[in-house]
Amino acid sequence: MNLPNKLTMFRVILIPFFVICLLVPAFQNNIGQLVALIIFIVASLTDMADGKIARKYNLVTNFGKFMDPLADKLLVCSAMICLVSLDDLPGWVVVIIIAREFVISGFRLIASDNNVVIAASMWGKVKTVFQMGMIILILLNFSCLPTIASIILHAIIPIVIGITVVLTIVSLIDYLIKNKEVLKEQK
Template identity: 45%
Template sequence: MNIPNRITISRIMLIPIFILLLSYPFDWGQLSIADQSLPVSHLIAVIIFAVASATDWLDGYYARKYKLVTNLGKFLDPMADKLLVSAAFILLVALEMAPAWVVILIISREFAVTGLRLVAAGEGIVLAAGQMGKLKTVLQIVAIIVMLLHNIPFSAMELPMDTILLYAALIITIWSGLEYFVKNWHVMGDSK
């Protein structure tokens, strides 16, 4: 197994740790930042999420630079991304930090695009992510991080940046999904 695939697998292995930190009521205390309280377990979860998210860029960069792109990597990389982001969003709903309807729309878009990619793959067509899809991913990751940090330091300025980022991520997620389907609808035609 090559290094990019090992990096991707390390991202997948961080997901259960991330889930545990946000699911189990660890009592490791609270940090007081800008007159706001942040559970230490949430800070550790944010660090793990940020590291796991960074590996997405790292494995892709390494695979392209050293020409180590494999079918296993093409399968694992998007799956790892979707598992990480979906787990984070679902946990945010469980923690009552994100509305369920927003998360349902975001995750539904991911399933729909994955389905389109599977149909395309069955026809031997590879559908690359567009710029809007990349922006979507960045917005989702930043929104999750700010939400898990309980909107610190923005809450001191009375700026609901967590909410702004979540809804921006939702809008770009839907937009990029629609754009992806419009651009690649030809894949849904009857096979030969």
């Protein structure tokens, strides 16, 4: 259990605390939302850190290859489901994003069965950054924000949601086109 893997597991451990801060009625206030925001930002930063450390110090492991993307999906999907529950994010957005994750996970499973590793693409990485950024912006939308900040966030959030959905679809198409050989029967 090296440092990158510990950071990945730390990200997974943070998820229930994030969910509690957003959904447990005792925490549903500006303080709970602020704590949830801080937890999400810390968890997102561990996503960037674990990969960089693993590559820089040659600490890449099979556990990390499996667990890092899973931790990302758990974090982002948990956050989006919470935001739907709070009526802060449209459900159809989350359905598209989660459907994409299932398709890519299935695709990667088929690939691994054929001894092919599908690396994360540039589109997939940009998509993840936008998903995390979208969640952060939505969480930033505190009821105690000054009026001008609230107006700006209300204007920006739908645009970021739209870009995130487009990037989600583009990254899916990119994966499928670049890796279509995976679906062909291996002999």
